[in-house]
Amino acid sequence: MTSVTNFRYTTSPIIIILGATAVGKTKLSVYLSKRFNGEIINADSMQIYEGLDIATAKPTIEERDNVPHHLFSYVNPLDRSHTVVDYRNDALPIVESVLSRSHLPFIVGGTNYYIESLLFHLNPPEPVTESSSNEQFSSLASDLSDENLSKLTSVQLHELLAKIDKPTSIRKHPNEERKIRRAIEFYRESGGIPLSEALKKQHAESGFSYRGTFRFQRCCLLWLTCQKEELENRINNRVKSMLDRGLIDELSKFHDEYNQTCKESEQSYDYTRGVFQAIGFKEFHDYLLLSEDERKSEHGEKVFANAIERLKLSTRQYSKYQEKWLRMRLLQRVEEHSPDVYELDTTNLSSWTENVEQRAEAIINAFLKNETIPFDALPKKQIDEPVYEQNTCSTCDRVFHLKSQWNDHLKSKQHKRMVRSTDRATFRRKLDNALPSLMNTLDILEKKKMLENEEESDEFDIDKEI
Numbered sequence: 001m002t003s004v005t006n007f008r009y010t011t012s013p014i015i016i017i018l019g020a021t022a023v024g025k026t027k028l029s030v031y032l033s034k035r036f037n038g039e040i041i042n043a044d045s046m047q048i049y050e051g052l053d054i055a056t057a058k059p060t061i062e063e064r065d066n067v068p069h070h071l072f073s074y075v076n077p078l079d080r081s082h083t084v085v086d087y088r089n090d091a092l093p094i095v096e097s098v099l100s101r102s103h104l105p106f107i108v109g110g111t112n113y114y115i116e117s118l119l120f121h122l123n124p125p126e127p128v129t130e131s132s133s134n135e136q137f138s139s140l141a142s143d144l145s146d147e148n149l150s151k152l153t154s155v156q157l158h159e160l161l162a163k164i165d166k167p168t169s170i171r172k173h174p175n176e177e178r179k180i181r182r183a184i185e186f187y188r189e190s191g192g193i194p195l196s197e198a199l200k201k202q203h204a205e206s207g208f209s210y211r212g213t214f215r216f217q218r219c220c221l222l223w224l225t226c227q228k229e230e231l232e233n234r235i236n237n238r239v240k241s242m243l244d245r246g247l248i249d250e251l252s253k254f255h256d257e258y259n260q261t262c263k264e265s266e267q268s269y270d271y272t273r274g275v276f277q278a279i280g281f282k283e284f285h286d287y288l289l290l291s292e293d294e295r296k297s298e299h300g301e302k303v304f305a306n307a308i309e310r311l312k313l314s315t316r317q318y319s320k321y322q323e324k325w326l327r328m329r330l331l332q333r334v335e336e337h338s339p340d341v342y343e344l345d346t347t348n349l350s351s352w353t354e355n356v357e358q359r360a361e362a363i364i365n366a367f368l369k370n371e372t373i374p375f376d377a378l379p380k381k382q383i384d385e386p387v388y389e390q391n392t393c394s395t396c397d398r399v400f401h402l403k404s405q406w407n408d409h410l411k412s413k414q415h416k417r418m419v420r421s422t423d424r425a426t427f428r429r430k431l432d433n434a435l436p437s438l439m440n441t442l443d444i445l446e447k448k449k450m451l452e453n454e455e456e457s458d459e460f461d462i463d464k465e466i
């Protein structure tokens with residue numbers, strides 16, 4: 001394989017098309033590839049796997065329209081070990097190959113860290129296994145086995161990470177199981193070197209505080225956006241289309257094959273690895289476990305309806321995450337070498353030709369000719385690096401790993417409402433606990449008062465007789 005350090009991207013142009021789910025990346029990339037003699041390189045972490053074309057929303061043969069597409073369906077879906085480093089090592093030689101043919105590479109996808117691994121030299125460090133004299137590593141060897149890790153919950157994995165790599169554990173939320181697991185595996189595979197130390201060394205060697213040097217000297221980034229309400233409508237329509245095209249049959253077939261593989265290898269379901277992270281598996285898991293008769297029952301219909309709503313919700317949440325990531329990585333955490341980003345608003349489909357295709361053509365034309373681009377790039381606003389700090393709100397039962405989020409939570413109406421509710425509940429409990437003692441005291445006082453009254457009455461009767 002071609003070394004990823006031997007490329008000379010000083011004059012060759014690269015186009016990056018990114019954006020959230022359902023904004024129209026495939027449609028635009030095919031159009032522009034035909035217009036500029038381009039080839040499309042996939043940057044979607046789920047579409048690299050064989051099969052599951054509907055679940056991972058791969059472009060169909062018709063949608064590809066004879067444009068060369070690379071890095072689709074080339075990884076075994078049962079391979080759980082494929083990483084972003086593997087993707088980078090697969091993609092860069094293809095970029096070089098496309099450039100060698102004097103074609104224009106279009107890197108297209110919604111997996112942002114895949115795109116970032118190509119844009120910047122600073123990538124996740126690869127663990128180098130060495131003989132270790134680390135006593136802690138030796139003592140934890142059995143705890144770090146795949147068999148043992150598979151039995152731990154996300155919270156338990158986070159607790160384990162805190163033992164071996166405290167700085168990294170502080171930067172990860174206990175719910176970020178996939179990232180936590182990767183950090184633990186790095187520690188294991190490197191013979192006891194924490195990921196935080198490896199990253200610190202890498203940053204120091206690169207001379208850059210965050211991502212390292214920019215790999216491509218000529219790169220144009222097109223960010224497809226869409227207003228929230230319209231995007232949600234498109235997501236709902238996409239889910240309906242996937243179901244109409246046979247999503248359930250596709251998932252059922254794969255589920256049966258995977259279930260058989262799990263039984264043979266005595267493995268359990270792991271939705272934090274490989275293609276099983278694709279939206280659809282977790283959401284339909286309970287439904288897929290039902291028999292054919294159970295699926296036709298009233299209970300089965302309810303499970304199915306719930307799975308559809310969960311699928312829509314998961315897709316919406318993922319699109320929000322994608323947009324947030326893009327804004328933070330490309331417009332807020334910026335350095336001198338950070339590339340310009342041009343927005344294409346895809347909200348109004350009736351104006352697609354004018355607002356998206358023609359605008360994108362104008363941007364790329366000017367970019368290729370080294371002319372002034374006729375549209376303004378999105379403004380960049382440098383923000384301070386986030387401060388990571390683990391805090392737990394026992395009142396709301398929530399965990400925060402960013403200090404800013406913790407401070408915002410303490411000021412939030414929801415938290416204050418929960419505090420008031422908790423205070424009232426605590427007061428009621430104390431009152432309930434105190435009532436028996438209070439009633440007992442009142443009974444004693446009442447009896448004492450009755451005795452006193454009886455004594456006074458007796459004295460009055462004696463005086464009267466005298």
